[in-house]
Amino acid sequence: MKSETRDKYRDEGSADEVKNHVSPAVIKRLPRYYRYLRELLQNDILRISSGELSKLMHVTASQIRQDLNCFGGFGQQGYGYNVKYLYGKIGEILGVTQNFNAVIIGSGNLGSALASSPIFERRGVKLTALFDNSPNVIGKNIAGYIVKSMDELEEYCKTNTVNIAVLTIPKTVVREMADRLADIGIKGLWNFASTEIDLSHKGAVVQNVHMGDSLMTLCYELTK
């Protein structure tokens, strides 16, 4: 019964209560909310209603309220949502406050681009090292990091906490490297090669980026 449940929440300060299981569809949308909320903050907008946000993001207000409620009552009737608070909460849910450490495996153009960008910092991830196996690249300074040899990988990971490995290496070597990294004990892989990796049997999670799929979708839309 509804009121029963609400009362239970209220009893203990509410707002932090989270549904046992949040659907993947909702999770997938959280980073987008996070982006829009940051933009609002940057424009000094401190308060927003689901209706206003829905116009901005081109989704229904109903969906926004439904989504945010999976994690407890972030809003306030008659007022809307506090942007700063909501931004912080979504960040928490997404792990921004976890202070994860990342290393880049493969310091070519793509690896360099990522190392030079604010993409990690903005999400609470700390980039700590770059690796490569080409003698032309090892020792080079990229975005303030001295590129290490892949031979140092195991030792580095033993003496430093590494939560995430970013794979910007050719697809021909990506599976082998993924296994090596999982064996070292790295639990998160961010893979930019077009070959899909699955390491669930080794207890690691992987995000495959697949830029090519995005290009093909664009071509499909152009064809129509």
Add this chain to the structure above:
Amino acid sequence: MKSETRDKYRDEGSADEVKNHVSPAVIKRLPRYYRYLRELLQNDILRISSGELSKLMHVTASQIRQDLNCFGGFGQQGYGYNVKYLYGKIGEILGVTQNFNAVIIGSGNLGSALASSPIFERRGVKLTALFDNSPNVIGKNIAGYIVKSMDELEEYCKTNTVNIAVLTIPKTVVREMADRLADIGIKGLWNFASTEIDLSHKGAVVQNVHMGDSLMTLCYELTK
């Protein structure tokens, strides 16, 4: 009635008949099929059943058959699917045979990475030019292309067909550039800046890549 419909298809050689409207969920999966089929071809596997493919891709056989049937009968009862034929057909649907031309706007690390990769060629897209507005970069040779000045953009697009512009420029200037490109008449934008672009009012389609969202999803999964 079912048999009526089939008979109509059969009358005219079948296989090319396409449902009036194919759901976005199906379209989104096509590039993934395309990748797996290419891999199969490279391993000289010329024939596959929905059951075998389902094991490979970790989806249900039912979904595969359902998806492929949106575009007509690609398979054969008792046999399965001809990999080469299917690969070609999906490529057609996705516009690989359209010979689209692309230019890269912003020749930094990310632009260079894309220019050096087989990502365009593999999908039937021809990269024809790179642009930048930094004097340090203009005139440089990147992956065989001499980087042009952004000042030449309008003239270049007048004398050359450009279907797709790849935006690898900072987010601060991406909206302005997107408008400029749409005004030139470019109909497809592939945007790597974390700012979303919408150009539907100017009749252009956009794919926003959002690598950061992928990183956040990874962090979320690591948190659990």
Add this chain to the structure above:
DNA sequence: TAGATTGTTAATCGATTAACAATC
């Protein structure tokens, strides 16, 4: 208090899966 807007239920819509007849 009156107005606004959330939280939450119920209804709708769409997507996935199961099952099997058609057919190669």
Add this chain to the structure above:
DNA sequence: TAGATTGTTAATCGATTAACAATC
């Protein structure tokens, strides 16, 4: 012909939207 596997329907499941009572 017998076996295999698709094409396709119907059933299930999940996600989105609409509506409104609760409440700030």
